[in-house]
Amino acid sequence: AQSVTQPDIHITVSEGASLELRCNYSYGATPYLFWYVQSPGQGLQLLLKYFSGDTLVQGIKGFEAEFKRSQSSFNLRKPSVHWSDAAEYFCAVLYSSASKIIFGSGTRLSIRP
Amino acid sequence: DGGITQSPKYLFRKEGQNVTLSCEQNLNHDAMYWYRQDPGQGLRLIYYSQIVNDFQKGDIAEGYSVSREKKESFPLTVTSAQKNPTAFYLCASSMGGKTGTYEQYFGPGTRLTVT
Numbered sequence: 001a002q003s004v005t006q007p008d009i010h011i012t013v014s015e016g017a018s019l020e021l022r023c024n025y026s027y028g029a030t031p032y033l034f035w036y037v038q039s040p041g042q043g044l045q046l047l048l049k050y051f052s053g054d055t056l057v058q059g060i061k062g063f064e065a066e067f068k069r070s071q072s073s074f075n076l077r078k079p080s081v082h083w084s085d086a087a088e089y090f091c092a093v094l095y096s097s098a099s100k101i102i103f104g105s106g107t108r109l110s111i112r113p
Numbered sequence: 114d115g116g117i118t119q120s121p122k123y124l125f126r127k128e129g130q131n132v133t134l135s136c137e138q139n140l141n142h143d144a145m146y147w148y149r150q151d152p153g154q155g156l157r158l159i160y161y162s163q164i165v166n167d168f169q170k171g172d173i174a175e176g177y178s179v180s181r182e183k184k185e186s187f188p189l190t191v192t193s194a195q196k197n198p199t200a201f202y203l204c205a206s207s208m209g210g211k212t213g214t215y216e217q218y219f220g221p222g223t224r225l226t227v228t
Contacts (some may be wrong), residue, residue, distance in 0.1 A: 009153075024159045032116060034216055035220075041222070041224070042222065043117075043119075043203055043219035043220050043221045043222050044156075044203065044205075044219040045219070046216055046217075046218065049216050088154065090156070100146070100158055100161060100171070101217055103155045104155055105154060105155040106155050107138075108153075
């Protein structure tokens with residue numbers, strides 16, 4: 001079955017430190033990959049997407065993600081986090097054979113002053 | 114400004130009553146979606162529509178109904194048959210019609226509380 005796994009439920013990092021959020025998806029042909037961010041009580045905002053081409057994609061708010069087909073991963077990174085980055089982050093996958101996106105269960109990010 | 118609007122932001126209902134959540138988009142997107150989000154959980158798909166006058170059940174459609182009479186609108190009715198309706202409801206849209214290979218854009222959500 002197609003699935004998306006975000007192994008970290010909650011991560012705390014210090015302001016200014018680097019960040020990496022993990023995402024793994026079940027094997028499938030031609031995945032389309034997304035990262036979304038959600039502030040409390042708000043909708044989801046698209047951070048970045050990967051459809052094809054360069055496996056390192058840049059997004060908004062200084063985020064980037066790298067697609068690694070051999071590891072079935074699409075990890076999100078940021079070199080230096082800001083207090084405003086505290087939020088819930090969702091990885092999502094759309095397979096070309098499907099018509100709906102599958103979301104991971106999310107990783108909550110807290111920032112230590 | 115183009116976007117997705119959901120109203121109201123907060124909704125309170127008594128148990129046994131049906132309630133309809135509104136979702137409107139002016140992005141000219143073909144596809145629209147309804148998700149449910151419970152505390153500490155990801156998004157679960159309720160219903161989706163890839164084109165006007167057509168919609169499909171998602172993973173948790175029981176106790177919900179939808180209509181898609183206009184491209185811009187995709188209202189969700191939470192019926193009295195839904196056993197645990199209190200949740201945060203998110204509407205989304207995307208360009209993808211039958212192909213579906215596009216990112217989704219989300220509205221601000223409606224928090225429904227049923228007592």
